[in-house]
Amino acid sequence: MELTGADIFVESLKAENVDTIFGYPGGAVLHIYDALEKDESGELTHILARHEQGALHAAEGYAKSTGKPGVALVTSGPGATNAVTGIADAYLDSVPLVVITGQVPLELIGNDAFQEVDIVGITRPCVKHNFLVKRVEDIAETIKKAFYIATTGRPGPVLVDIPKDITAQKAEFSYPEKVHIRSYNPVVVGEPQQIKDAVDLLLAAKKPVIYTGGGVILSNAANELTEFSRLLGYPVTNTLMGLGGYPASDKQFIGMLGMHGTYEANLTMNKSDLVVAIGARFDDRVTGNIEKFCPDAKIIHMDIDPSSISKNVFVDVPIVGEIKNILPALIDEIKARGTQPDADALAEWWKQIDEWRAMDCLKFEQDDKEIKAQYVVQKLWELTAGDAFVTSDVGQHQMWAAQYYSFDKPNRWINSGGLGTMGFGLPSAMGVQLAHPDETVACVTGDGSIQMCIQELATCTQYQLPIKVINLNNGYLGMVRQWQEFFYQKRYASSYMDALPDFVKLAEAYGHVGMRIEKPSDVEGALKEALALKDRLVFMDFITKKEGNVYPMIPAGAGQNEMILV
Amino acid sequence: MMRHTISILLENESGALSRVAGLFSARGYNIESLSVAATDDPTLSRMTLVTRGNEQIIDQIKKQLNKLIEVVKIMDLAEHDSVERELLLVKVKAENSVEFETIKRVVDIYRARIIDSSKTTYTVEVTGDQGKVKAFLHAMESHNVMEVVRSGALGIARGMTALKL
Ligand SMILES: Cc1ncc(C[n+]2csc(CCOP(=O)(O)OP(=O)(O)O)c2C)c(N)n1
Ligand SMILES: [Mg+2]
Numbered sequence: 245m246e247l248t249g250a251d252i253f254v255e256s257l258k259a260e261n262v263d264t265i266f267g268y269p270g271g272a273v274l275h276i277y278d279a280l281e282k283d284e285s286g287e288l289t290h291i292l293a294r295h296e297q298g299a300l301h302a303a304e305g306y307a308k309s310t311g312k313p314g315v316a317l318v319t320s321g322p323g324a325t326n327a328v329t330g331i332a333d334a335y336l337d338s339v340p341l342v343v344i345t346g347q348v349p350l351e352l353i354g355n356d357a358f359q360e361v362d363i364v365g366i367t368r369p370c371v372k373h374n375f376l377v378k379r380v381e382d383i384a385e386t387i388k389k390a391f392y393i394a395t396t397g398r399p400g401p402v403l404v405d406i407p408k409d410i411t412a413q414k415a416e417f418s419y420p421e422k423v424h425i426r427s428y429n430p431v432v433v434g435e436p437q438q439i440k441d442a443v444d445l446l447l448a449a450k451k452p453v454i455y456t457g458g459g460v461i462l463s464n465a466a467n468e469l470t471e472f473s474r475l476l477g478y479p480v481t482n483t484l485m486g487l488g489g490y491p492a493s494d495k496q497f498i499g500m501l502g503m504h505g506t507y508e509a510n511l512t513m514n515k516s517d518l519v520v521a522i523g524a525r526f527d528d529r530v531t532g533n534i535e536k537f538c539p540d541a542k543i544i545h546m547d548i549d550p551s552s553i554s555k556n557v558f559v560d561v562p563i564v565g566e567i568k569n570i571l572p573a574l575i576d577e578i579k580a581r582g583t584q585p586d587a588d589a590l591a592e593w594w595k596q597i598d599e600w601r602a603m604d605c606l607k608f609e610q611d612d613k614e615i616k617a618q619y620v621v622q623k624l625w626e627l628t629a630g631d632a633f634v635t636s637d638v639g640q641h642q643m644w645a646a647q648y649y650s651f652d653k654p655n656r657w658i659n660s661g662g663l664g665t666m667g668f669g670l671p672s673a674m675g676v677q678l679a680h681p682d683e684t685v686a687c688v689t690g691d692g693s694i695q696m697c698i699q700e701l702a703t704c705t706q707y708q709l710p711i712k713v714i715n716l717n718n719g720y721l722g723m724v725r726q727w728q729e730f731f732y733q734k735r736y737a738s739s740y741m742d743a744l745p746d747f748v749k750l751a752e753a754y755g756h757v758g759m760r761i762e763k764p765s766d767v768e769g770a771l772k773e774a775l776a777l778k779d780r781l782v783f784m785d786f787i788t789k790k791e792g793n794v795y796p797m798i799p800a801g802a803g804q805n806e807m808i809l810v
Numbered sequence: 811m812m813r814h815t816i817s818i819l820l821e822n823e824s825g826a827l828s829r830v831a832g833l834f835s836a837r838g839y840n841i842e843s844l845s846v847a848a849t850d851d852p853t854l855s856r857m858t859l860v861t862r863g864n865e866q867i868i869d870q871i872k873k874q875l876n877k878l879i880e881v882v883k884i885m886d887l888a889e890h891d892s893v894e895r896e897l898l899l900v901k902v903k904a905e906n907s908v909e910f911e912t913i914k915r916v917v918d919i920y921r922a923r924i925i926d927s928s929k930t931t932y933t934v935e936v937t938g939d940q941g942k943v944k945a946f947l948h949a950m951e952s953h954n955v956m957e958v959v960r961s962g963a964l965g966i967a968r969g970m971t972a973l974k975l
Contacts (some may be wrong), residue, residue, distance in 0.1 A: 551873035
């Protein structure tokens with residue numbers, strides 16, 4: 245059957261079982277929008293964001309909460325450049341996305357045509373791969389390849405740039421069943437010898453620690469991780485991206501590690517003799533000063549991406565492959581050996597860890613005067629039974645959300661870890677809510693961040709997304725202010741948020757419910773009330789302590805054992 | 811900082827070259843020379859890239875190259891017995907026969923060839939490894955060199971080892 249390029253595009257998405265596309269129209273994608281409009285299958289829903297960055301983060305939220313690829317569609321030129329932040333965000337957090345950009349007609353490419361940018365060139369360093377489609381006959385296969393590349397190996401964003409004229413031309417449509425890319429063959433199973441070597445180290449360790457990241461969640465391996473960790477009885481710490489990969493309420497869990505990680509997690513890492521890194525990448529926010537990182541430890545590193553191995557830290561036993569395949573292989577090998585870890589050494593190690601734990605480094609006191617952000621997050625956790633989807637923006641509120649909302653399940657904590665993109669919270673919550681219409685979705689944000697994609701409140705109105713926005717309003721770009729307090733003698737250069745809008749009125753103007761909460765005693769009641777409004781977006785403006793700080797903190801460049809505690 | 815010559819087979823597609831070049835600039839790796847052309851299989855290009863770095867950097871370079879979707883295969887020639895050649899073209903001024911004779915003598919010593927001439931100029935071709943090319947350029951310093959063009963290194967492993975699909 246002969247179809248136009250635009251129809252081929254729509255049919256290709258359906259063949260990939262896409263149900264939701266996030267986008268924003270414009271000249272170069274008019275044929276595609278027309279084809280979407282004419283499609284009567286009801287299989288595809290297009291969600292109109294209010295800014296392309298919002299569309300991209302929404303697609304990320306959809307992908308991060310479901311494990312399925314997110315799809316975004318934007319026009320050429322400014323549509324494409326507005327999408328770049330979201331693409332880079334997805335790249336750093338390994339989010340599977342397929343992003344389609346319209347392009348000026350083929351014969352105009354290179355002419356500085358109206359709304360022309362070389363988006364393939366611009367995004368080359370921040371995509372897993374990108375394509376410029378030059379023939380209508382290539383659209384279907386390119387879409388197939390894009391989904392294949394985005395979702396296999398280490399996931400990531402793939403961009404497909406389609407010139408406008410091609411979407412009007414016609415070609416025979418048949419969607420390829422399979423693609424083979426001769427130069428792309430991600431490794432999936434771990435080398436048997438490496439599995440054996442790892443088990444040797446695992447069983448010999450006296451002070452082991454399991455350190456897991458986003459890779460566990462991306463590989464859908466939370467159950468395997470739990471089985472593996474329980475079998476060994478070793479302490480488990482998660483990175484910011486890895487939260488929910490291991491149940492936070494479990495006694496083996498010692499909290500998040502890194503710059504704002506717990507005292508026990510960072511010290512356990514620092515004093516360990518074996519670090520078992522699973523789907524984590526030794527990011528500088530985790531390691532602190534690399535020279536002082538885990539001085540006595542051997543390192544096992546499991547990762548899907550060979551280039552993550554020995555990139556920042558030398559690794560003794562690398563295992564490249566899908567975490568979901570590697571962990572069962574390790575479990576089998578451990579069971580086959582019939583040997584147990586050294587129980588005495590382990591008991592001794594736990595005794596030490598429990599002493600560190602007794603410091604209770606996340607302790608805070610809520611007085612009856614000023615609301616503490618920590619208290620709000622803790623109440624949110626209690627009232628949602630720890631089972632909500634929580635998105636966040638970037639700043640102090642993000643760290644508090646990570647520290648005080650204990651995630652027991654994967655894919656529930658949705659944040660921008662690698663790029664640290666303010667503006668991520670609200671639009672990503674839209675993607676989560678659309679994918680999980682009956683679940684509670686909370687967006688923990690700050691007075692600075694929320695204003696970076698505030699326009700998406702209109703999208704929430706249009707699609708009736710009952711997100712609970714928890715604005716931890718400290719009147720500051722708090723994380724910047726905290727660094728200025730600690731390292732710039734309290735010179736608060738441009739970190740004070742003057743002229744904040746009346747968020748209650750703003751929410752109401754968009755058709756939502758707005759609440760301002762100023763007293764600690766009102767926090768719980770307000771949250772209950774908001775959570776009970778199942779079909780409304782509620783914007784809760786919590787006026788919190790102005791100069792609160794996130795503790796513990798490892799200053800940039802310091803060692804893991806050089807924490808500021810209060 | 812070891813010098814490594816890395817041979818890369820990549821899809822012969824527009825954009826593939828800039829992905830490789832972009833990788834080096836984005837990650838701060840150095841490129842000493844780069845040469846690329848289609849192979850006998852027209853769907854593939856072969857690139858020879860000369861770079862420097864410690865073991866850890868070279869290891870990362872290779873992994874990052876392999877991660878590019880269009881890179882089909884790579885080989886680090888530093889890990890094999892290999893030969894390298896570079897092509898050099900030099901245009902020199904020679905306005906009298908004395909000058910010509912001395913140029914000719916250097917050309918003979920280095921087994922170079924004169925491939926073009928005009929009333930007042932000679933263009934010389936030299937092939938060899940980097941050492942020979944450098945030595946020749948050094949020998950020409952006392953002459954009136956107008957222009958120098960170098961191809962960058964090409965490398966191939968000796969014996970039965972081959973970088974093929
Ligand atoms: C797009 C973007 N610009 C700048 C920054 C740098 N930055 C990191 S945290 C932060 C402050 C965020 O303020 P707010 O949203 O009010 O959160 P708070 O720290 O006060 O909780 C800034 C400016 C960033 N991460 N992202
Ligand atoms: Mg703030």
